[in-house]
Amino acid sequence: MPKRRPTSADVAAMAHVSRTTVSFVLNERAGVKIPDDTRRRVLDAAATLGYHPNSVARQLARGASRSLGLVLRQSPEQVANDGLLAETLRGLANAAREADHRVLLETLVPGEGSYANLVRSGRTDGLIVSGPRYDDEELVQLVRDGFPVVIQGTLPGLDVPSVDIDNEAGARLAVEHLLALGHRRIACITNAPLAYTAASERLTGYREALAAAGVAEEPALIAEGAFDAQSGHRAVAEILARTTPDALFVASDVVAIGAMAGLREAGLSVPRDISVVGFDAIPLAAYLDPPLTTISLPAYDLGVTAGRAILDRIAGRPVAGRTLLPTELIVRASTAPRHGAVRWPV
Amino acid sequence: MPKRRPTSADVAAMAHVSRTTVSFVLNERAGVKIPDDTRRRVLDAAATLGYHPNSVARQLARGASRSLGLVLRQSPEQVANDGLLAETLRGLANAAREADHRVLLETLVPGEGSYANLVRSGRTDGLIVSGPRYDDEELVQLVRDGFPVVIQGTLPGLDVPSVDIDNEAGARLAVEHLLALGHRRIACITNAPLAYTAASERLTGYREALAAAGVAEEPALIAEGAFDAQSGHRAVAEILARTTPDALFVASDVVAIGAMAGLREAGLSVPRDISVVGFDAIPLAAYLDPPLTTISLPAYDLGVTAGRAILDRIAGRPVAGRTLLPTELIVRASTAPRHGAVRWPV
């Protein structure tokens, strides 16, 4: 059987000091002077015993767990198709580590499952809720009780700090690019059902760009996607059955890949017959045929920013009510000037 | 200021019983009879106070943290290009939840960073190490000390339970498919440098299939990929500069997408001029042009299996030394019989 793990009492005994002194030395407590001689004895004892403070006990004594809860409210399909999620996670974990915190993961089977106990049981000091839904009563209650929460995504009507991509601006960027190429009949396939805030924001950006250019909106040009490539395939068929666009903005690269497959089947060539812009800038987008013009978003930074926000919130530091991270247009071969159109000056 | 959180002592006071009784009732302790009357008083008091047991204190008292540590040793590029990672994570989290455990995430900046303290500090009861490297001294030490560890991936030479995809069998499946179509000059692009066990295993599968069919191996037909599409693009150029294959097995869909882009640029048409098989069955593979024949692997199950394994290990139940999850061939349009070849009977 493995020997019992050494405790601070063992270290104290070996160094011939009290447990208190051990604690002072190991925590480098400010304002307490410890002679070098004593300090060294303690440090040596700790090293030879292989002492590692029990962090559970430390959490209890301090009253803080030094860990962040990450709640993934996305549906399984959403997770499976979100190629950037891992990057965001990495950003969050790194932000947490910088502040000597840990990340506790909580996934939810939709329709069931509660996560509030995560914080109510003192296991985490704060929560990051990713992909919140409107009907999340649990979340509302938690916020009302004053627990530190940061939302990654958007949830209007709740007074909570949130961090998100600037979806509207990104969509505008995409559509403005198409407009600048001379396109006017610009279709739009959303990245998800409009109940998802990101989807409706991107659609809003699309509309704003059209309105700003004085182009009338046409309902026949709009269709809903749903996370995966298949939905893009279906949506493009819907649109082509109704009308004939000369450009297509798909608010998700993954959905766009399905849409491009649909266009191929319809005998349309990209970008000769129709220009396509995606959204998300997944790594693969550059290697599609043709390489996809898209909107890049800082997935890693999103995680880092969310992490810093909740850490600030926990520490009582001021936190911006809403942080929007900038997007960027990446022009590739899937977009070209409208056939016969003169390219506008930029 | 928010009121102090209620403790079990508060519940005890309100129910006019001792803290011990509260503990017995709330934990439904077997072997202890509590009259319904008393039980109800305790339950009611807990409910009206909004009592939630402090899990940190509970961890300390019980000596177990009921949480699993997940260590991601993959490099950032690897994470960014691993579209299945999120699925695996979801599987693990769900397996953990079923057993009332939590998942603690630990990422590592390569070259630095230790994670052993995660378990040495008592924060987790066991560790799942994903993507271990040969030179992981920390891991070796941990295993030697008898800490519960399960490896997700492969690490030969260390006596630790591990869970992985059956990479060899999957690669064989892919190559056998190409052989059955009549191809003989089958090239191979690995999914990663060969220092990664998954990469060398898949290459081994490729070789075994060739050997079993009596086809001589040709070094000129083999090139190394490195996680991303770009590396596939480069690797295919290397191969085409040396020789002319009639089929190509790329041990990763993501790399295959880059490879297919390279084939296009070289003026080769898939599958007319060359058949291509990928590996991983990322959701997008079905929507490529042409849809990619690939090997599907149970990403979600991988997470579940790893989770169950470490839970078994923690509980002292017997654990299989090595679990290999089966793969499956998904035939799509990127593979076709060799030009002029008679299709073999299956």
Add this chain to the structure above:
DNA sequence: ACGCGTTACTGACGCGCGTTACTCGCGTGG
């Protein structure tokens, strides 16, 4: 009336650590 088992509880300790208030010895200025 007495022993004895059973029911229904409770007192007190321990988990490992942080932290406050306190002690003790030793100059030192008055």
Add this chain to the structure above:
DNA sequence: CCACGCGAGTAACGCGCGTCAGTAACGCGT
């Protein structure tokens, strides 16, 4: 000579809970 301050360190409590050993009351058979 004494009060005082200061450096060096410590005893003891608290964090919130699980749990063992124990106790008081009660019924029941003889």
